[in-house]
Amino acid sequence: MAANIGILKRPVSTDGVWGWITTVDHKRIGILYGVSAFIFFLVGGIEALLMRVQLAQPDSTFVDAGTFNALFTMHGTTMVFMVVMPAGAAFFNFLVPLMIGARDVAFPRLNALSYWLFIFGAILMNFSFFKAAFPDVGWFGYAPLTTSEYTLSSSTDYWVLGLQIMGVGTTAAGFNFVITILNMRAPGMTLMRMPLFPWMTLIVSFLIIFAFPPLTIALTLLLFDRFFGTNFFDTAGAGADPLLWQHLFWIFGHPEVYILILPAMGIVSDVLPTFSRKPLFGYTTVVFAGAVIAFLGFGVWAHHMFTTGLGAWATAAFAGATMAIGVPTGVKVFNWLATLWGGSIQFKTPLLFALGFISMFMLGGLSGVMHAAVPVDTQQQDTYFIVAHFHYVLFGGSIFGLTAGIYYWFPKMTGRMLSERIGKWHFWLMFIGFNATFMPMHILGVLGMPRRVYTYSVDQNWAGLNLFVSVGAFIIAVSILLLIINIVRSARKGEAAGMNPWAGATLEWAIPSPPPHYNFAVIPTVRSQHPLWDEEANAVEPPPLPAHGEPHMPDPSYWPIVVAFGITMVAGGLLIWQANTWLGLFVIAVSGFIGMRGIYGWVFEPVAEESAERVHAHH
Amino acid sequence: MQYLSGIDDHRTSTGLDNRKMLMWAFLGSDVMFFGTLIGTHLIYRNRNLSGPQEEILSIPITTISTFVLLMSSLAMVLALAGIQRGNMGQFRFWTAIVCIFGSIFIGFQMFEFTEFAAHYGLTPRTNLFGSTFLVMTGFHGTHVAVGILWLWSILFASYKGKIHQGNSLQVEIAGLYWHFVDIVWIVIFGVVYLIGAYGAEGRALEDAHHAARAVGIG
Amino acid sequence: MTTEHAHVEEHNHPGPRQYVIIGAILAVITLIEFGVFYLSIDPALMTWIILILSSSKFLLVVGYFMHLKFDDVRFSGLFFAPFLIMVSIAVVLMALFFNLTR
Amino acid sequence: MTTPTAHPQNLAATLRRLLYFALAAVALVAVLASCDTPLTTFEPRSDAAQRVHTIYIFVIVAASIVGFLVLAAMAYILWKYRERPGHTAQQIHGNTTLEITWTVIPILILVAIAIPTIVWIAGTTAEPDEDALHIEAVGHQWWFEFRYPGLGPDGEDLVTANELRIPVGRQVAITLEAKDVIHSFWVPQLVGKTDMVPGRTNILEKFTATEVGTFYGQCAEFCGSAHALMRFRVHVDSHADFDRWVENMNADPVPPEEGSVEAAGARVFTNFCARCHTIYGVSTEEIGPNLTLFGDRATLGAGILDSTDENLKAWVSNIRDIKPVLETTNAMPTFYVGDPLVDQLTEAQVDQVVVYLKSLKLR
Ligand code: HEA
Ligand code: HEA
């Protein structure tokens, strides 16, 4: 079954479910990420809708306190770690190699491992629903509430372990994209010729590999406290300081919010030039601003802790640093506007979402600057004003930006166009629903409504606005349904896209849609920032496959999913260990062995060569 | 844009090897990992409500184990130099030394841990010092152990002909990891042991003086 | 061996000879650290001495054993960028927890 | 297609219009804010809250103006440069002057915001006034304890719960602690929030209430299942009222008449409640809220219910019908009244203890 027709054929079929499970193709992994993220978006959205039903009226008994606390915890955790991050990863995976002119990422199997760790971690955390209950400690899990003294239920263990596993997967992906972008660019594709999206991916990947370790440590310490009785967060018994957790979490957490927004900024920076028919204004500044944002992002974490009694000097310093981030961000916003200026603006759906991004993100950024004014934050912290801020940046920013990306690159990914008509309906409904939901939250915040309350009473007079907000949330839901309809419709009878439906300037538009698994029959040599504009390469048909046949691509592999499974089940064993020591140890031992065996197999498996034994070994 | 023929699929934009770059990126990330652990330890210094803390650290013993680890790093570069010149004998000898020295270091650490538990009752559950110190050094020890396993596998593979002068990069990358584990220990030894125990030892000495004076022998 | 030869060695790849010398220096520094620990001096002074000695060991291992001094600067970037971030964060954290800033 | 005609004649006029618009929006928020919402941050009733409010308004106006200007610019650009026949895009790549301009202007605005911020932060470090009233507030899952050092019986702490009393016009200096997890002390109309962190003692911004009245407070840090129901009240009293209250708290309670319902209630209290609740002169345990002068409290259950007889009865009978407290050792137990299998108190006993508690009033 090995070598035929002169090149090495894949020994394992890429068809069917097994094809997807063993895939190491960055495009397929991208699609896996994307689909998973979308499903979790529906889950997180339904959680939000349930919260909104509960809050629509005062003294509501639709859900009880525990359920509500679980809802916002899982909503926040889901949206951040299982929606926006993997959605970003979906675009990184599918597009970065295409945009920089590479055949795949630097480490295809590591890439698959990242995905499987993400999905297994997400499943593990959600599995808590069947075993105990959903975690209910808030998405930033402040100690000592999360220690076993105050959270007896094992749901917090699921939260810790699930997050830990997803974190490992994400970090692995971060390494992969750092190397891919630094090392795998096509000839002539210098860093300063790279489109903005790969640039922002590079910056985000650095943020990931440097910001996740503190979270990993924080979670490990908490895990040890909960499982092995260490004292890291034991305030009463051992004199620990609860602020340790907050520092570690936010040292990760603030860079994390830029991990969530920079991919969207990259998308928007590539969508705007295409639809204004002119190059990005101030390319160098926009790139540089992204780097500055990321760098400053490591020095502002304590703005989440202004009310914890940091001391005057520290508070002032962190306030100043936080405000400083407004400057590079502003530079980006103004450069985007200048990109539109003087253009010939085509109001296609991707552009609408990009414009939604700029306007709504900016409003969210401005409320962020208000929080940075410490006296104001003492009145805003932990109120709906904060909830409004972060939904403006997360939904108005990340989700709008990512949706722009969906409309922009869907044709490239599937070969079919989405309907412009439904797309525009989707945009306007979402835009209106979004503002109806989150704009009044500012007022609720001003009126003193705290966040994370499962109920409020009539005399607090927040009922009217809350009802309004809840209605808005359902308008968003309808708009999401339109997106689903659009995708389903397009899958059935979407118009064929062709190579470059938007007349874009970047490399991904120089190959067929959807791209063949080897991406480029011949690797292009790049000579400018806009290879498809500057040289009228629109007319250049991609060259046919060279005579010696398809390029040599990595083979599928079982090991990534085996290793991911082993790691996840070690965590599962820990959870079982809580209830049944010996069974737990047994599961840990077995899955540890599976994981080690997986790593061993991986190391000695050639990246791409026939290996008939492997097929035997596993069937 | 052009389509030139004859572009090597395996070239990299920077001319640097992917795997080596991956290792450096990983080490950068691991800096954050150990930095956070050491930071946590330092933050929690002298906050213990009860139980032993830095005064129980034994500087002479740890100086020896530090020395052993440093010398293992030296052995590592010698091994690499060996394989890069195609001198497999030299490579194997020094790699074995690295593994042995690494194991000796682990031995010291196990001795330290059991000693702490047996003589001072210090476990990760005892107090903040126990938690931060043992988890931090424990993670370091785990890194050392992984390194030993890795180098063992390389040594083993070299006998099967899978590691040779042609892919000495494999050894170089493992070596980077090994040296990193060494420099983490340099920091821990300096900051946690020497600086950390200095005050404590001083206090212990003072206490001893006071006690001596109190019983009239000082 | 002429001085020029040594010079060339320095700037290309150090050989086993240099490694052994570095190893010896590392051992000596460690010995000095050990000695300093038993001096009765101001703890602040002692802290600085140890910090300087440890950093020189750190730099020697990174520079020579890990070849960073002779290798591509991008590797240095990958390593020292997070290193500087981490050191700054740690310093800020210690200042906060010891309340130097109140 | 027509050429755009909608663009403004005069920049100054546009700017003025935008400013009015921003102010109108702020005014709208202010109006909404004033319609009787007890936790509003927009009706300051102390010097501290007023200082914050001034900065708040400044910042909100500044941000609104920036926001409106950018949105307006965007709308203008989109209109002006929409795709039209015969119109092609100008291939501009950048402009250094512009880049510098839009870097410097935001810096200036941010400096303008940073200055009052830093001045305010510096102000928080000031020592309390000589005659300031010192209070320690302690957060518990899910209620607030207030201690007045030195004002209690025998010069000890005077302790009360969930309803803080302070005199008008006198500075109060509150320190914050927590017993279990992190809570946060917040009375929007009087003072911004500061967290109550176990193992730490935080200092709340010093403030002087400017008006007699009752103000709502709320725990603002998520602290577990009943976080939403961890509220409190602050009564700002006249000096005379405040002194009278302190005196009454310290006075030994009049023992209920033998054979009265109150006396029966007092017995129930001693048997079932005294192991957690203090009433000065009656009991000394401090696991639950101090109930001295409970009859004068307006609220029940950490500010969540009016202190009516029915509510009190329901509370004592089965607290978990009202508040999702967990079954920990220090939590108020449910007495399962009316549940024949597990009840611990009879309905009559509850009635008695209610009457007793309500009788603990100011004299
Ligand atoms: C995508 C995610 C994202 C992004 C990009 C941001 C961006 C910013 N955030 Fe936000 N933030 C969150 C997500 C995000 N945030 C989340 C999730 C929380 C809550 C976490 C929790 O508690 O659960 C939070 C909370 C939060 C707080 C803590 C509030 C509290 O709990 O009390 C603060 C305080 O300073 C803050 C500030 C900022 C600032 C200054 C920016 C800046 O980066 C914004 C910069 C942008 C602009 C300023 C607009 C564009 C600029 C111009 C048009 C130029 C002109 C502007 C000026 C002159 C000002 N954020
Ligand atoms: C990217 C991040 C993100 C996104 C997109 C959202 C989206 C939404 N959020 Fe989000 N939210 C957070 C991140 C996010 N949130 C975070 C981090 C927190 C803090 C959590 C914490 O405090 O710990 C939070 C908290 C939070 C709160 C505060 C809870 C509290 O403090 O008590 C509220 C309240 O209204 C809320 C509402 C919503 C709503 C209505 C949406 C909507 O926009 C959702 C829209 C989506 C849908 C409506 C899904 C569509 C579903 C369908 C169309 C049904 C179809 C069904 C099938 C096909 C089966 N969120």
Ligand code: CUA
């Ligand atoms: Cu106490 Cu929330």
Ligand SMILES: [Cu+2]
């Ligand atoms: Cu932040």
